[in-house]
Amino acid sequence: MGVIELEGLEVRLGGRHVLSGLTGELRGKAIGLLGPNGAGKSTLINTLLGFHTPSAGAARVFGLDSRRQRAQIRERIGYMPENDSFIGNVSGVRFVRYMAELAGLPREVALERAHEALFFVGLGEVRYRKISTYSLGMKQLIKLAQALAHGPHLLILDEPTNGLDPIARQRMIQTLREIRNAGSIRLVISSHLLRDIDEICDEVMILKQGRLAAICNIEEERRSHRNFIEVETVGATDALSEALRERGCECACFAGGRMKLVMPDSIDVRDLYVAAAEHGVEIRRVHHRRDSLEDIFLRAMDLEPAKGELVRL
């Protein structure tokens, strides 16, 4: 049973088809949700939360139907919305505790878990102040704390690093990775920052114009080997590239001593250094180019997805 199952999901809003023909199963520990603006990511999240009813097809979370078993799904989910969402004139602790109780926790347990969640996300003394006095970073953290406090099985996060400065962003990413690694809570993260998704997620679902453009397992992509190498050199680059071509490499030279190579299996990096030493070239940078999430995303955007067809990359 996957975390999320979609069967021909179709959602209509305001007379338009916002999502159509979504079919697929996601099993990863941390699932990334990508797509251009207007692709339907928020609508998909809202459908999983039960805010929208599908006009056709079904969406299931942990095997529970989003239309008929809404309350049960919501018991197991923690949601961190993209926009500001809080009750301004209560303290952080009270807010988190309130949400935990609404999720079904008994009173005393709710207070304990609220403090646990606040400690985990890193909100210290600030938790006793009214939320209206919080900075942007703190507001993001309080949203995460209330999503975590009742110990959900699935966390849905919409742009979790939105507006955070670089240090706070690193801390948020680190926190989410800890949650993912602990294993008992799954994550679904929707973001425009490919780097964040790359660092946290192991599976991505890419939407385009309300249809599924791709489902892809990043872990597998990372493990596949390709001998694409980029190097930066100082010295007689042309002579070096000639020598490499003779040995069977494909070689392209650029300004600033940069070279892109495709090496046959018979050659490895050491041979590259030896050849460089022979021609008096100093290698300053060696970089294996593996399919980054950016490439996967761009390829998914270029492809025209047929109705209901799933592209496995």
Added chain:
Amino acid sequence: MSVFKHEYHAYEGRVIPRSARIGVLVRYGLSEAWSSRITVGLFTLAMLPVIVDLVAIYLANNSVARMLVSPGSRFPLQIDDKFFLRVLSAQCWLALVVNAWVAPRLVSFDLADNALPILLSHPISRFGYVLGKLIGLFSILSLVTWVPCLLLFAYQAYTSPGAWFGPNLQVAFGLLAGSVLWIVVVALLGLALSSWVKWRMVATGVIFAAVFVPAGIGGVITGILRTKWGFLLNVPVMMTEVWQRLLGAPAVMRRDLELPDAAIAVVLLAAIAISLALLNARIRAREVVRG
């Protein structure tokens, strides 16, 4: 094991039943309402007439005390259904004041900073949310209306020299029914209007306006068209008639200006329906923008 690692895990323990979750909303709503000193102040204010009425009942039934207070004169006050009509009216209008202050407090804070997506992502439906707020508001308003009224009734029955309880049972029924009817209508109206107006203070004003402005319009209609139907919009007049009928008190209005029960019922139901429609439009996790 000397170093404790704090990891975050899913919760597998006891969960309170779904119906009890509405109680969570009620509890937090009430604590929010009572945290304001103005609420306490208004509530105290609403209790003052009760105390005055209590003294009046005491004096009416206690000839010795009466002699001390105003010797030689026959005490003009008669504790009957007309008396309780005045008591009920006073308490209900004071309840309106309390409602105008408390209802915005219950709803506006949730809407001001867009907390609804997070709130509704919990296992509580929109209906449950409104119901929870309503129960909280209803309990506060009850403390101002039928609870003290029935207590006064009980006190009167207790101190009255003759058998007062039996023949006046309809008064008790009228106090309860009249209060509940009024509370439900104004509570729903209060919640609905608070959810549509951004600022709390404005919401308070709007609630008063919603009750009294139609009265002005109704007065205009009555005056110009020379018809009694204008009074349907006049809430004070209309409610006085309702209460009077429920209590079994003698008619307040002239015969030809009396409004039929059915018409009044329609107006009250329409008010409830409008409130529910407003709430339905506003209490949503997501707004759908058309076009």
Added chain:
Amino acid sequence: MTDRIIFENVSKFYGEVLGVNRVSLSLPPGVTTLVGPNGSGKTTLMNLMTGLVQPSSGRISVLGLTPGDPDRFFREVGYCTQFDSFPRGLTGWDFLFEGLLMHGMSGLDAHRLAYEGLERVGLTEAAHRKIAGYSKGMRQKIRLAQAIAHHPRVLVLDEPLNGLDPIARAESLALFEELSRQGMHLVISSHILDEVDRISDRVVLITGGYLVAEGSIHSVRSEVRDKPMQVLIRCDRPELLASRMFTLNHCVEARLHPDGHGVFLRTTDIDEFYRLLNGIATEGLVHIEAVAPADDDTRAIYQYLIGSEGGTS
């Protein structure tokens, strides 16, 4: 000099609250990135630059102009704020067109420039819809359009990529690069440091209202002397490589990568380091997979100069 943005000992206080204190800058044409935690004074700096606030002390001159001459000043400066509010009831087209009319140009010119602005950001289809119905990314784009429509020579952008999907981000960055090539001054504030690195010529770091560093990334980096340059080398025997480097008496610090397949080496003499590394690679003792500078970017400088005490959390 009339091709620079100059701040001379500028301070700005809001009552007692500090905006910026004693800032001196001289920015040439090209892309300058403004980096710092939330609340560090970036927005104040931008408001000062665009003439929206006056300094409490010090002088500001933008291309030789000051807000004392508003007709010319505001013609040359374009500002895209981070704040997401618009006048009510306007369509995208109205917003642009009427803004241009306020510059005093003729209706025909305004019409032409408005259309051009919309084309540049790709909003021509949605232009006649109300801004209230736009998605977050579209609102970002319309703000950008109004900042560039009147062809200013100085463009100040406060978090311009916020809310844009990956493709729109890449397009915007390409647009900024093109504008800078045409000789414009671009001042961009952003939290996403790796995007910053891709296009910026110089970086300005600010924290707590004080300027911490200013210059090209490489020159700033080389001036941070208490933190020698760090290089990440991925290889099969990282400990062996580290000990070899220490034997050659060159490294200052070695740190193994957590995954066990790489080592971070610090050196005070980067050129000598690469020469020695190339020698070790040809020896074949260690199989080198990848070589890359680990901290020659804005993220590392941010870490070193602002660090974790820079945040307000």
